[in-house]
Amino acid sequence: MSALPLAGVRVLDLSRVLAGPLCAQVLGDFGAEVIKVEHPKRGDDTRDWGLRVGKTETAYFNSMNRNKRSVTVDLATAEGQALVRELAKQCDVVVQNFKFGGAEKMGLGYEQIRAVKPDIVYCSVSGYDRHGPEATRPGYDLVIQGESGLMAINGEPTQQPLKFGVAAVDMFTGMYAAQAVLAALFDRQRTGQGRHIEMALFDSGLMISAYYGLEALLMEKDPPRYGNAHPSIVPYGVFDAKDGPLIIAVGNNAQFERFCIDVIERPDVAADERYKTNLVRGQNRDTLVPLLLAEIGARPRKLLLERLAAVGIPCGEVLGLYEALTSPRAVSAGLVTRQPHPVAGQMHVMAPPYRMDGERLPVRLPPPVLGEGTREVLRDLLGFDEQRLAQLEAQGVTKTT
Incomplete structure (x- = not known):
C-alpha cells in the first residue's frame, strides 16, 4: 500500500x-x-x-x-x-x-x-x-x-x-x-x-437517537418500542422460521408483493387493501404481523432464505458473535x-x-x-x-x- x-x-x-x-x-x-x-x-x-x-x-x-x-x-x-x-x-x-x-x-x-x-x-x-x-x-x-x-x-x-x-x-x-x-x-x-x-x-x-428523536419531537411524546422490528417499515425485523431465526427486510411495496406471492405463497395478502402500501401496513401491523409469523414459522429457514434471495429481498441468518467472527465472510x-x-x-x-x-x-x-x-x-x-x-x-x- x-x-x-x-x-x-x-x-x-x-x-x-x-x-x-x-x-x-x-x-x-x-x-x-x-x-x-x-x-x-x-x-x-x-x-x-x-x-x-x-x-x-x-x-x-x-x-x-x-x-x-x-x-x-x-x-x-x-x-x-x-x-x-x-x-x-x-x-x-x-x-x-x-x-x-x-x-x-x-x-x-x-x-x-x-x-x-x-x-x-x-x-x-x-x-x-x-x-x-x-x-x-x-x-x-x-x-x-x-x-x-x-x-x-x-x-x-x-x-x-x-x-x-x-x-x-x-x-x-x-x-x-x-x-x-x-x-x-x-x-x-x-x-x-x-x-x-x-x-x-x-x-x-x-x-x-436520529429519526426516533425527531419523531418524538413531532409527537411530543416517546415513540413506541418495537424490539427487533422497525418503527416505520413492515415487515422488517427478526422472525422465527420453523428451525431458527432469520432476518427479513422488506423495504418497499414491490418487495412486499413478491414476498407474499413467491415466498409465503399468499397472494391474497398482497391484494389486501390493508397491506397495499408500507404506510397502511404500519397502521395495520397488529393484524399483519401475526399472519406473517404463522406463515414464516411453518417453513424451514433454508427454504425461506433461498426464496427471499431469489426475488431480491434482503435477508440473512441470525448468527452468534463467535460464529460471525469466524464466518467465511x-x-x-x-x-x-x-x-x-x-x-x-x-x-x-x-x-x-x-x-x-x-x-x-x-x-x-x-x-x-x-x-x-x-x-x-x-x-x-x-x-x-x-x-x-x-x-x-x-x-x-x-x-x-
Whole structure:
C-alpha cells in the first residue's frame, strides 16, 4: 500500500477507557503515529477490564488501542507533566478526557499546550457540555444512555429500558471526535491555525437517537418500542422460521408483493387493501404481523432464505458473535487478524474497517504492552540519553515494562 493519508501526523493520546482511545485509534489506523501516555503502574483503566491477554492487556483494551505506542508517565509529578508538555511540542494532535479542569491543573490544558505549540489540534472529551451547568459531571456511557433517551427506544415494549450491548455512546463520541480532528487538520493546512475540539458524550448520545428523536419531537411524546422490528417499515425485523431465526427486510411495496406471492405463497395478502402500501401496513401491523409469523414459522429457514434471495429481498441468518467472527465472510474480508505477543504468543486484533485503493488499512502495530515504547519515544523525540532515562525510571516518573 502507498503511504497512508495521515503518515507524518503525530498524536499524543492522553485519554483512557473508550471514547478518547477510539478517536486516537482511528487516527492511527489512517497512518498517524500515536503515542499513548499511561500511568506507569496501572496503565489505561481497561487494562484491567474483561478477559486477560498476556500480563498487561485485555480484550477490552486491545479493541481500542491498535496502531499505538505506549509511553508511561506519572502525571501526578511535576517532572511527568513537564515531560508531556515537551512531547506535545512534537505532536500535531492531543486527545484528552480528564475530568473537567484536570488537564489544566497539570498544565496540559488547551491554552497551556497552545502556548508551546500554537498550531495544535486539541480534542477534549467530556461527559457533558463544557460550557454548561453540568460541565464538572463525569461522563459514563451507561448513565448517558439513560439520560439521552437511548435506553427508552431499545427492547420490547413489555421490557424495562434496555442499554445497547456495547458502549455505543462512547464509540460514537470517539468516531465523531476523529471526524472533527480530521476536519481541523485539513483546515490547519489552509490557515496554519490549530483548533480546540470539544466533544460531550451526552451530545453524541442525543444524536444517535436520529429519526426516533425527531419523531418524538413531532409527537411530543416517546415513540413506541418495537424490539427487533422497525418503527416505520413492515415487515422488517427478526422472525422465527420453523428451525431458527432469520432476518427479513422488506423495504418497499414491490418487495412486499413478491414476498407474499413467491415466498409465503399468499397472494391474497398482497391484494389486501390493508397491506397495499408500507404506510397502511404500519397502521395495520397488529393484524399483519401475526399472519406473517404463522406463515414464516411453518417453513424451514433454508427454504425461506433461498426464496427471499431469489426475488431480491434482503435477508440473512441470525448468527452468534463467535460464529460471525469466524464466518467465511469475516475471514475472506480479513477483518480479524492474529498479531504477535511477547507473552501470549499471539492475540486476536480486529483489522481497521476501512479500505483505500482496494486494500484494507493495516494493523501496523498491535495493542502495546504497557510502557513498551517509553525509552524509544523519549530518546527519539526528546533526545534523552540513557542516563536521563534511567534517572526518570528511578524517580518513578516513567517505567519500562
